[in-house]
Amino acid sequence: MSTSASARPNRWTPMDIAQLVLGVLAVGAAVATMWAALVYARPATNLAGDEQLAQRIFYVHMGTIMGALAGFIVSFASSIVYLITRKLDWDRLCQAAVEVGLIFGMGTVVTGMFWAKPTWNTYWTWDPRLTTATITVLVYVAYLLFRNGIDNRQTRARFGSIYAILAFSSVPLTFFSARWFRSIHPVVFGNENPDAQGGFDIGSTMGTTLGIAMIGFIIIFSALLVLRFRQLRNEDELNELREELA
Amino acid sequence: MTLSTAKQTLISVQGVSKRFGRKRVLTGVDLNVEQGSVTTLLGANGAGKSTLMRIISGLAKPDRGDVVLGGVSLRKAGHELRRYIGLVTHAPLLYDNLSATENLAFYARLYDMEDAAPRIDAVLQAVDLWSRRKDPVRTFSRGMVQRLAIGRAILHDPPVLLLDEPDTGLDPASAELLADLIRTLGAANRAVLLTTHNLERARTWADSVSLLADGTIAFCEPAASFSEQSLRRLVIRVDRDAQDYATEDDMAPDLVGEQVAG
Amino acid sequence: MATTMATPLSGPIQALPPVQMRAGGGLASFLRKVWAVAAKDLRAELRGREVFSSMTVFSVLAVLIFGMAFDLRVPEAKMVAPGVLWVSILFAGVLGLNRSFGAEMDRGTLPALLLAPMDRSAIYFGKVIANFVFTFGTALVILVATFFVYDVDLLQPLIFAGVLLGTLGYVAVGTIFAALSASARARESLLPILLLPVMVPVFMAGVALTAVVLDGGGLADVTNWLGILIGFDLIFLIVAYLLFDMILEEV
Numbered sequence: 001m002s003t004s005a006s007a008r009p010n011r012w013t014p015m016d017i018a019q020l021v022l023g024v025l026a027v028g029a030a031v032a033t034m035w036a037a038l039v040y041a042r043p044a045t046n047l048a049g050d051e052q053l054a055q056r057i058f059y060v061h062m063g064t065i066m067g068a069l070a071g072f073i074v075s076f077a078s079s080i081v082y083l084i085t086r087k088l089d090w091d092r093l094c095q096a097a098v099e100v101g102l103i104f105g106m107g108t109v110v111t112g113m114f115w116a117k118p119t120w121n122t123y124w125t126w127d128p129r130l131t132t133a134t135i136t137v138l139v140y141v142a143y144l145l146f147r148n149g150i151d152n153r154q155t156r157a158r159f160g161s162i163y164a165i166l167a168f169s170s171v172p173l174t175f176f177s178a179r180w181f182r183s184i185h186p187v188v189f190g191n192e193n194p195d196a197q198g199g200f201d202i203g204s205t206m207g208t209t210l211g212i213a214m215i216g217f218i219i220i221f222s223a224l225l226v227l228r229f230r231q232l233r234n235e236d237e238l239n240e241l242r243e244e245l246a
Numbered sequence: 247m248t249l250s251t252a253k254q255t256l257i258s259v260q261g262v263s264k265r266f267g268r269k270r271v272l273t274g275v276d277l278n279v280e281q282g283s284v285t286t287l288l289g290a291n292g293a294g295k296s297t298l299m300r301i302i303s304g305l306a307k308p309d310r311g312d313v314v315l316g317g318v319s320l321r322k323a324g325h326e327l328r329r330y331i332g333l334v335t336h337a338p339l340l341y342d343n344l345s346a347t348e349n350l351a352f353y354a355r356l357y358d359m360e361d362a363a364p365r366i367d368a369v370l371q372a373v374d375l376w377s378r379r380k381d382p383v384r385t386f387s388r389g390m391v392q393r394l395a396i397g398r399a400i401l402h403d404p405p406v407l408l409l410d411e412p413d414t415g416l417d418p419a420s421a422e423l424l425a426d427l428i429r430t431l432g433a434a435n436r437a438v439l440l441t442t443h444n445l446e447r448a449r450t451w452a453d454s455v456s457l458l459a460d461g462t463i464a465f466c467e468p469a470a471s472f473s474e475q476s477l478r479r480l481v482i483r484v485d486r487d488a489q490d491y492a493t494e495d496d497m498a499p500d501l502v503g504e505q506v507a508g
Numbered sequence: 509m510a511t512t513m514a515t516p517l518s519g520p521i522q523a524l525p526p527v528q529m530r531a532g533g534g535l536a537s538f539l540r541k542v543w544a545v546a547a548k549d550l551r552a553e554l555r556g557r558e559v560f561s562s563m564t565v566f567s568v569l570a571v572l573i574f575g576m577a578f579d580l581r582v583p584e585a586k587m588v589a590p591g592v593l594w595v596s597i598l599f600a601g602v603l604g605l606n607r608s609f610g611a612e613m614d615r616g617t618l619p620a621l622l623l624a625p626m627d628r629s630a631i632y633f634g635k636v637i638a639n640f641v642f643t644f645g646t647a648l649v650i651l652v653a654t655f656f657v658y659d660v661d662l663l664q665p666l667i668f669a670g671v672l673l674g675t676l677g678y679v680a681v682g683t684i685f686a687a688l689s690a691s692a693r694a695r696e697s698l699l700p701i702l703l704l705p706v707m708v709p710v711f712m713a714g715v716a717l718t719a720v721v722l723d724g725g726g727l728a729d730v731t732n733w734l735g736i737l738i739g740f741d742l743i744f745l746i747v748a749y750l751l752f753d754m755i756l757e758e759v
Contacts, residue, residue: 327625
């Protein structure tokens with residue numbers, strides 16, 4: 001696709017159009033999510049002060065979770081497809097999904113910590129979801145480091161895909177063991193159940209805002225995914241040309 | 247799956263291509279080795295001899311084309327076909343900490359050999375390592391390691407033998423032993439494909455000589471008629487890669503020597 | 509199939525007895541080769557003593573250093589012993605796993621295994637057995653060392669069961685990751701980074717199980733942890749079996 005674009009620079013490929021549309025949508029989605037989260041949504045009625053204010057980070061928090069989840073599911077699926085078809089595009093998609101998913105995953109952990117401080121009075125707690133999110137981020141950082149260590153392009157794709165599949169398989173087990181682990185772990189804050197403290201009732205404007213945020217972040221994720229995917233494709237092409245000239 | 251014993255083409259390389267990145271190493275190689283014959287494969291370093299050997303042995307996959315061993319396609323065959331292949335590579339494929347006997351016993355088990363002990367003893371004698379059979383391989387000289395590597399390749403009596411520079415590191419006596427062995431294998435209806443940098447051995451050890459250049463078989467003729475004429479053609483054929491040859495130390499003496507003589 | 513090949517050689521090596529191969533393959537042949545690979549690694553280790561000795565020395569050192577680190581601030585050794593046990597197993601295990609394929613890579617012997625007429629998962633399972641022997645052996649040393657240094661009654665059947673299952677899951681994942689990282693740059697430092705985040709379920713289940721048993725819990729109190737360990741072992745042995753062939757399809 002990119003080769004035809006370079007041959008006829010004025011012609012728009014479907015990929016170019018998709019990229020432009022998604023880019024515009026993503027900017028719109030970002031604006032809409034911010035507006036909904038900060039202006040449209042009513043404050044949580046059962047919270048007050050800092051807690052009430054901090055609750056609004058919830059929309060971004062849930063949004064980033066959607067982005068991270070989408071990234072890791074796409075990477076898992078495209079790894080399987082790569083191993084079956086052996087088309088490098090699937091490996092590029094996997095790498096792009098991991099990289100974009102990682103940004104959202106780190107966003108999830110950081111927004112979670114910011115929210116936890118006023119609500120639970122600590123940045124860090126061994127909450128099973130927080131633990132799982134953090135470990136998953138580490139797993140995918142390891143994936144990127146691993147890819148980096150393999151020179152042959154085909155081997156990198158094959159080994160990366162195998163690791164991505166194995167790594168993904170451990171995530172549910174991590175979650176369950178983290179959940180059960182808490183039952184014997186000393187509890188940092190008064191209550192057994194983290195949901196009980198800092199919880200709130202979802203009103204109608206809050207529900208709508210949550211929907212806007214989640215869809216908005218999926219659109220932002222898709223736009224970044226397409227951009228990064230095309231970038232990786234160009235990078236491979238550039239490397240091959242460089243190799244040929246060398 | 248049974249390999250027929252009738253006189254036939256045991257190794258048949260059919261249009262094999264292989265590239266690494268954008269670098270084409272092999273571009274449509276065709277090569278046949280018949281039962282009971284020995285073929286030498288010549289070529290500059292980097293011409294793809296080892297890559298071709300790896301593809302025939304199933305260690306690497308061709309991008310295009312196929313290898314047919316005794317009528318069975320390597321692409322379609324399962325792992326059972328590997329039973330019929332013996333390979334000597336640049337790496338000796340031996341475990342340093344194990345003794346010569348233990349190394350061979352290990353491979354005998356991997357190849358499902360029943361009651362392998364007498365066969366192992368005979369192979370150790372054939373490659374002249376009987377007296378050192380209990381010593382760990384790490385104490386062996388380079389020539390001894392190479393002889394054991396050859397013994398390893400013939401241990402399971404494969405009909406297809408691929409010898410990638412088997413004469414590396416061998417002293418003259420061992421080279422003579424190897425020459426005998428190769429002749430015997432040819433006489434015993436095996437198909438032998440070997441590479442070497444020594445043109446004299448290429449001619450005298452084999453029934454036919456092939457040259458791999460520019461990713462294809464540039465040249466193939468009976469060893470008996472492989473002489474100064476064919477050598478001249480050979481040199482002219484590879485002249486375009488003359489710079490390659492000039493930089494390959496181990497290749498240059500043989501070729502240059504013959505070239506001057508011719 | 510073997511009969512057609514039994515043509516005796518003639519000439520100087522005429523004395524070579526004809527080769528007789530067991531016909532067919534089947535499970536018995538597969539298991540024989542799995543054991544051949546495992547036995548080869550174990551025998552090479554007996555001769556070379558390169559892996560197991562460094563694993564055990566490292567693990568005893570780790571137990572002592574953790575003991576020093578916690579001695580001043582932790583009122584009861586029982587509180588940290590489970591963590592020390594499992595952290596030491598994980599860290600010492602990496603040493604052995606790195607050599608598992610690293611040694612084959614360094615000596616260029618991997619093609620010999622790939623040339624053999626067998627399903628390549630036999631290499632995986634053979635290596636899993638050898639790595640299990642090394643790692644479980646090290647774990648036993650750690651158990652004994654922790655028992656003496658911390659004066660905690662770790663030598664209980666349920667803890668042995670936990671260590672057994674945990675070690676199996678660890679080498680199941682570790683062996684395939686070792687095969688993956690063997691051809692990568694800086695493989696020695698890469699392997700723990702790949703391995704440890706994936707091992708979190710085993711680590712948490714192992715620590716929790718050990719702690720519960722030390723607090724006097726019985727089988728009924730640790731069934732969920734044993735469940736996690738068994739589930740982990742099964743999932744990764746099966747997924748590794750499915751994927752392993754693809755790692756070695758071209759090296």
